[in-house]
Amino acid sequence: MVGEQATDRAVLKITGADAHSFLQGLVTNDVSKLDQGMIYAALLTPQGKYLFDFFLLSQGGAILLDVKSDRAAALAQRLTMYRLRADVQIDATDICVNRGQDNAPAQAQMDPRHVALGWRSYDAAPADASAIDWDAIRVVHCIPETGIELIPDNTYILEAGFENLDGVDFRKGCYVGQEVTARMKHKTELRKGLRVVSITGSAPVGSDIKRDGKLVGTLFTQSGGQAIAYLRLDRAGAGMQAEGAEISLD
Numbered sequence: 001m002v003g004e005q006a007t008d009r010a011v012l013k014i015t016g017a018d019a020h021s022f023l024q025g026l027v028t029n030d031v032s033k034l035d036q037g038m039i040y041a042a043l044l045t046p047q048g049k050y051l052f053d054f055f056l057l058s059q060g061g062a063i064l065l066d067v068k069s070d071r072a073a074a075l076a077q078r079l080t081m082y083r084l085r086a087d088v089q090i091d092a093t094d095i096c097v098n099r100g101q102d103n104a105p106a107q108a109q110m111d112p113r114h115v116a117l118g119w120r121s122y123d124a125a126p127a128d129a130s131a132i133d134w135d136a137i138r139v140v141h142c143i144p145e146t147g148i149e150l151i152p153d154n155t156y157i158l159e160a161g162f163e164n165l166d167g168v169d170f171r172k173g174c175y176v177g178q179e180v181t182a183r184m185k186h187k188t189e190l191r192k193g194l195r196v197v198s199i200t201g202s203a204p205v206g207s208d209i210k211r212d213g214k215l216v217g218t219l220f221t222q223s224g225g226q227a228i229a230y231l232r233l234d235r236a237g238a239g240m241q242a243e244g245a246e247i248s249l250d
Contacts, residue, residue, distance in 0.1 A: 009097040011093045012065040012079075015091070017087040020034075028167060031056065038112055050155040051152050052152070053167070068146040096124065118132075160194055198225060199225060199245050199247055203219050210241055212239065
């Protein structure tokens with residue numbers, strides 16, 4: 001198979017008569033869109049902060065949930081907590097997540113976040129290795145990654161660009177954290193967020209970005225002279241630095 005195995009991903013299987021309605025009341029995107037293909041979504045705290053992000057797709061009467069492997073057990077536990085008396089089963093699987101940019105297999109689904117991220121498929125066997133620099137693609141298009149730019153109990157998804165990534169639906173109705181997310185969308189102007197910056201030099205992920213001695217933001221993934229940074233937009237400007245690296249807005 002052309003492509004590569006995403007070895008850092010795990011797949012949960014959601015089954016039961018209430019699976020769709022159960023997820024619809026929890027996640028940021030509209031689960032009814034699954035009949036059109038894979039969707040990207042998040043599960044938030046009641047206070048509207050990010051906890052998990054994942055892909056959902058229908059397969060063989062079940063809903064598959066593709067999540068970062070080191071977050072899978074915690075997500076399954078959180079979903080089980082919300083299950084109550086719903087007819088829903090949540091099971092781990094040994095399904096392989098494969099991905100690539102060209103020559104997509106027949107059963108592949110296009111990554112809903114951005115066309116540059118290519119396709120994903122869910123198979124019993126891993127794909128052949130390839131040499132795609134996914135971090136470089138993420139940086140160019142300002143696409144956050146679980147555990148790097150997306151920080152549990154800290155990140156707000158609109159500041160992380162979820163609207164541009166087609167990861168949130170503002171018409172679907174209630175879900176956990178919906179009230180805060182809707183307020184940020186409709187009643188406030190975002191003053192902080194992820195941006196692509198130019199970087200001369202390098203600095204560790206998580207380094208503070210400062211300007212004139214004041215904290216401006218945080219530096220994250222870096223590639224090819226660019227980086228993803230979380231910035232206070234009213235403080236960002238010429239003269240930013242992070243651990244000796246020079247930072248400028250693109």
